[in-house]
Amino acid sequence: MSDIIDEVLSAVRNSIIFRNREYLLPDYIPEELPHRENEIKKLASILVQLYRGERPSNTFIYGLTGTGKTAVTKYVLNNLQKKLKNFEYIYINTRQSDTPYRILADVIERLGSKVPFTGLSTAELYRRMVKVLEKSEKIMIIVLDEVDALVKKHGDDILYRLTRVNYEINKSKISIIGITNDVRFIDGVDPRVRSSLGEVELVFPPYNAEQLEDILTKRASLAFKEGVISPVIIRLCAAIAARDHGDARRALDLLRVAGEITERERKQMVGEEEVEKARIEIERDRVYEVIATLPFHSKLVLLSILRGLKASNHLTTGEIYNLYKDMATSTGSEFVTQRRASDIINELDMLGIISARVVNRGRYGKTKEVTLSVDPSVILKALLESDERLADIWS
Ligand SMILES: Nc1ncnc2c1ncn2[C@@H]1O[C@H](COP(=O)(O)OP(=O)(O)OP(=O)(O)O)[C@@H](O)[C@H]1O
Secondary structure, eight states: HHHHHHHHHHHHHHHHSSOOOOGGGGGGOOSTTOOOHHHHHEEEEOOOOGGGOOOHHHEEEEESSSSSSSHHHHHHHHHHHOOSEEEEEEEEETTTSHHHHHHHHHHHHTTTOOOOOSSOOHHHHOOOOOOHHHHHHHHHEEETTTTHHHHHHOOOHHHHHHHHHHHHTSSSEEEEEESOOTTTHHHHSOOHHOOOOOOOOEOOOOHHHHHHHOOOOOOOHBBTTTSSHHHHHHHEEEEEEETTTOHHHHHHHHHHHHHHHHHHOOOSSSOOEEEEHHHHHHHHHHHHHHHHHOOHHHHHHHHHHHHHHHHOOOHHHHHHHHHHHHHHTTTTTTOOOOOHHHHHHHHHHHTSSSSEEEEEEEOOOHHHHEEEHHHHHHHHHHHHHHHHHHHHHOO
């Protein structure tokens, strides 16, 4: 056994592909962020009010995924922190710290006070936070990343409370930076929260192919050994990611996974073939993740589609609904209405898992014919591995 481990270890230790793979991981914050000079400048000029001891405006940042929102925010705060000592900042990803309790506790702990893991009411935590803030000499910057996830789950009360602290203690002590990639999110929050949270709004545009190429070239020179990656391959990765709304994370993933495949296959240079394999692998993982996190009834509709397509090449929404109802009944659960099932089918279409095409059936009216847009074995694996009830129905 230990031989196998040694072998795997030595392959990594003696990698002829990577100098340092970490430079391609999403949480690495690069020392330079090309093509984000404007955004860095804008955010820095908001936060620089700290120099006068004043609370910076609450800022709301939005833009599609992988446009550098998190990287720019951390970059500006880290660099300011080196120069100014009169503030603290805390970065909270609200998908991970996903309750108001956890967020308030994180802030209090950051200010040097201990909080039990559970057991207090959020009202009590809020009181404690106000108290420590009153005593503290410092201004607190709270970064709430993926803030839409928090609001979807718990409403916007926590945001309202946080933006109210300054009034309560009659001193401006808290400034909030909210980040989201859901551009419609801000329209949905309470207008009171919107006006206080979005005192300033920054929009991050997507990168184009040339910009992605620059970003990748810098990161690749740190991550790969010399001669392993050519400019042609970098251009290819940039072009693929640019087609997919200019997402730098996706471009970096593509490069990293292509490198890993090259290493696994014991080749010396990353080629187009490895990039293509990486693209397929990443897409497969994305699809798996999307399916595994769907709500139960969406999964059940999807499983009905798989079952229906096993029996016939043509599958209409009505047939899917009948299969779905039978399956729901066999799990002992209630079933959703035909209308809701039809919405679910549209959602699955929008996620790129299936394709639903309207067909005219003459005097029988219109219906939708459904086909799969991705490999059925990936769909089935994600469904069965993520919910035991589905595995029981399928077997
Ligand atoms: N201009 C840039 N230069 C170098 N790397 C960048 C640049 N912009 C983004 N990146 C890298 O791309 C990845 C994604 O960036 P980041 O997490 O900041 O995106 P985001 O807009 O916050 O996305 P999401 O909304 O999905 O969280 C990170 O690895 C980041 O370091």
